[in-house]
Amino acid sequence: MSGTNTDMPAVIAHELPSPVPLDEIAACPVTDLFRRIGDKWSMLVVILLGKRAYRYNELHRSIEGVSQRMLTRTLRTLEDDGFVRREVYPSVPPSVEYSLTPLGVSLLAPLSALAEWAVANASPTSSGPTA
């Protein structure tokens, strides 16, 4: 550590209003949201449930490639975060229905805006800058 260190309390002291302390980073609502639904399956499930309610195996079959473990984890997390509601019908055989909560539905709006942007700009993946 060089002694020339100016003693800035965790945040640079530019004239600009963007010091971004760790505190802010952790508190950043967008980052937080992304860390919640930014995984491989969450958003897909939310979008799917945005259309109608689904049963477990129905989801499992609908989203090909997802394992039971991952589907269950995803659903549990979404439920825990208040986006998805889980209803159990004690019938024989048992059936469990998953649906979007009002919170989950409200998320679809801003998500659509982002989706539109993504579609409009296509995935820069292979369509990289021609020059």
Add this chain to the structure above:
Amino acid sequence: MSGTNTDMPAVIAHELPSPVPLDEIAACPVTDLFRRIGDKWSMLVVILLGKRAYRYNELHRSIEGVSQRMLTRTLRTLEDDGFVRREVYPSVPPSVEYSLTPLGVSLLAPLSALAEWAVANASPTSSGPTA
């Protein structure tokens, strides 16, 4: 493969049992976008660069907690995806300036919408419903 498979051309299926093939999942623009900027630092960098151009060490100091490795990785990926522009000034000592491309700037809009939602609904983390 199963002959009962109906061939749905839409990413976000429609009303009935939608198969959501792996092909479609990979093509989902939102999922794709999330996988690109949904990591720990990308979005933060984009937002920061949305204010003004930054130099490498400036970013490094501004975002406390990020390692050189991660900052470089993040910047390289963002640059590769066309969100960030990297300009090298061969001075002594050398200086590199990072700024947002028009594409990067345009991303700020839908991102803000999502941010507003996130803020409005607070993070369900600790402010969970009644709990």
Add this chain to the structure above:
DNA sequence: CTGTATCCGCATAGATACTG
């Protein structure tokens, strides 16, 4: 100043098997 190289820990994600 602006990076790159290497090693390591941890969380995430998948495969598989088993259960109420």
Add this chain to the structure above:
DNA sequence: CAGTATCTATGCGGATACAG
């Protein structure tokens, strides 16, 4: 039908050292 349990593989993220 609707999960849980276990094991493993991979990648992300961080620390440290070194280089142009």
